[in-house]
Amino acid sequence: MSTLFVWREKLREIYAKHSTYILKALQLILGLVLFGLINVNIGFMEMASSVFCTVGLAVICTFFPMIVMVTAAAVLILVHFYSLSLPIAAVSLVIFLVMYIFYFRFTPKKAWLVLLAALAFGLKIPLVIPVVFGLMGTPVWIVPASCGVIAFYMVDFVKDSAAAFRSADAEGLFDSLMSFTRQVLTSKEMWLMVVTVVLGILVVNLIRTRAVDHAWKIASAAGAAVCVIASAAGNIALDAGISYAEIVVSAILGIAVGLVLEFLFFSVDYSRTENIQFEDDEYYYYVKAVPKVGVSVPEKEVKHITGNKPREKQDTAPEETGNTNTEEILLTRSLSKELGLDQEKGKTE
Amino acid sequence: MQYIGRTCKSVMIDKRKVRLMTRASIYEKKYGEEDIKITGYYQKDYSSINTWITLIWVTAGYLLLALLLVLAVGVDLVEGITIARLLLIAAAVLVSYLSLLIIYGIGAGSFYRKKHIRAKQRMKKYMRDLSRLEKMSQKKEIHRS
Numbered sequence: 001m002s003t004l005f006v007w008r009e010k011l012r013e014i015y016a017k018h019s020t021y022i023l024k025a026l027q028l029i030l031g032l033v034l035f036g037l038i039n040v041n042i043g044f045m046e047m048a049s050s051v052f053c054t055v056g057l058a059v060i061c062t063f064f065p066m067i068v069m070v071t072a073a074a075v076l077i078l079v080h081f082y083s084l085s086l087p088i089a090a091v092s093l094v095i096f097l098v099m100y101i102f103y104f105r106f107t108p109k110k111a112w113l114v115l116l117a118a119l120a121f122g123l124k125i126p127l128v129i130p131v132v133f134g135l136m137g138t139p140v141w142i143v144p145a146s147c148g149v150i151a152f153y154m155v156d157f158v159k160d161s162a163a164a165f166r167s168a169d170a171e172g173l174f175d176s177l178m179s180f181t182r183q184v185l186t187s188k189e190m191w192l193m194v195v196t197v198v199l200g201i202l203v204v205n206l207i208r209t210r211a212v213d214h215a216w217k218i219a220s221a222a223g224a225a226v227c228v229i230a231s232a233a234g235n236i237a238l239d240a241g242i243s244y245a246e247i248v249v250s251a252i253l254g255i256a257v258g259l260v261l262e263f264l265f266f267s268v269d270y271s272r273t274e275n276i277q278f279e280d281d282e283y284y285y286y287v288k289a290v291p292k293v294g295v296s297v298p299e300k301e302v303k304h305i306t307g308n309k310p311r312e313k314q315d316t317a318p319e320e321t322g323n324t325n326t327e328e329i330l331l332t333r334s335l336s337k338e339l340g341l342d343q344e345k346g347k348t349e
Numbered sequence: 350m351q352y353i354g355r356t357c358k359s360v361m362i363d364k365r366k367v368r369l370m371t372r373a374s375i376y377e378k379k380y381g382e383e384d385i386k387i388t389g390y391y392q393k394d395y396s397s398i399n400t401w402i403t404l405i406w407v408t409a410g411y412l413l414l415a416l417l418l419v420l421a422v423g424v425d426l427v428e429g430i431t432i433a434r435l436l437l438i439a440a441a442v443l444v445s446y447l448s449l450l451i452i453y454g455i456g457a458g459s460f461y462r463k464k465h466i467r468a469k470q471r472m473k474k475y476m477r478d479l480s481r482l483e484k485m486s487q488k489k490e491i492h493r494s
Contacts, residue, residue: 091420094413101410105403106460181420 005295031058045083066112085165087177117148131254134204153190192234200227220258224251267293387468396461403457
């Protein structure tokens with residue numbers, strides 16, 4: 001286990017040193033997967049669904065904030081829908097606008113969570129979302145998660161009924177407008193998954209914030225179990241047509257991801273828990289203090305047995321490097337505090 | 350940055366000054382422009398203006414949502430409609446609109462109030478850093494003279 005902790009510390013160090021490049025690389029990968037999935041599933045406009053467009057969009061979005069990627073994805077979906085049928089594009093635009101008005105106006109920086117939720121559904125791992133969002137976020141994250149689910153099902157409906165929408169003539173435009181709207185707003189499967197994800201996030205978040213031992217593990221397992229039960233019960237009652245294998249596999253994957261997240265962001269030693277009680281003039285305090293698991297990375301020293309360099313230089317070099325390192329670490333800490341990296345870490349803990 | 354805190358023949362860079370300047374420039378890059386806009390208003394004015402804007406947006410969003418619902422279930426609703434049912438639908442539409450306005454009005458008010466407070470705090474810290482920097486420069490000038 002200690003080896004894992006050492007690896008974690010090494011990962012942290014690497015991240016602290018190259019965070020800009022790592023974040024941009026992750027953004028590029030997210031862009032490639034997102035635009036690739038959109039173009040593979042609903043690539044109705046040939047020009048927009050080419051590999052060049054996918055890669056180009058992903059590369060361009062890498063250099064901008066995440067909100068640009070969200071907007072680009074929405075525009076790409078609308079372009080494909082427009083080339084299939086104007087009414088579908090219009091209805092989708094209205095749905096995106098409603099999402100923007102009621103939520104994303106307030107927190108545009110959280111808009112990328114919609115992408116994550118939609119991507120998880122696209123990759124057939126829907127129940128990973130409640131666990132991840134519940135552990136890392138707040139109850140408000142149910143809104144972007146729900147928006148992601150709705151966006152995914154909207155795309156899925158169009159993918160399934162593309163042939164019918166394409167064959168609709170000018171007179172059938174209004175009919176296709178109504179049928180698509182009805183299909184989106186009255187889909188049992190979609191609303192069932194929205195309810196499941198919302199329930200899961202709330203359960204995970206509620207348990208994660210309790211002062212019980214192994215709260216993160218219990219939260220992940222309980223959230224996954226609630227999601228499986230809710231979706232299975234809903235599936236039976238509403239005959240929604242959700243795959244049980246997908247539910248079970250994604251729930252197990254959700255628990256595994258929960259364990260990884262706990263290891264990365266909340267590793268504490270419950271065996272050394274201290275329960276303290278004290279009082280002041282106004283209150284009695286019952287405090288539970290759980291120590292964090294901290295491992296220092298062993299530093300490798302290279303000894304030069306037969307060095308050609310002059311001895312004087314060898315003696316002074318490590319001292320200078322040490323000084324520089326200290327300065328750099330201090331500056332990095334100060335900067336990361338200013339950038340809010342510490343706060344984000346604290347929030348998650 | 351290689352020579353921070355160390356003497357490099359004739360050049361000596363002040364570590365504290367570099368930190369303050371870095372912090373100030375990070376603030377300017379991240380929040381500066383927006384915070385100047387926000388703190389240009391009194392808290393009450395800022396929160397009430399934005400709450401009104403939010404209510405207008407919510408009205409537009411509600412109309413769009415209503416349009417979608419009409420498209421989805423409008424035909425079923427209109428079929429065999431009576432005056433009592435029409436009144437019931439109108440009441441439901443009105444109640445849901447008003448409750449949405451109230452919820453968003455209260456939520457937006459508190460959201461923008463907090464946003465103003467946070468921006469003001471950040472701005473205060475930034476100004477404090479700037480004044481520290483100024484004092485440091487003045488000290489240096491005195492030493493030189």
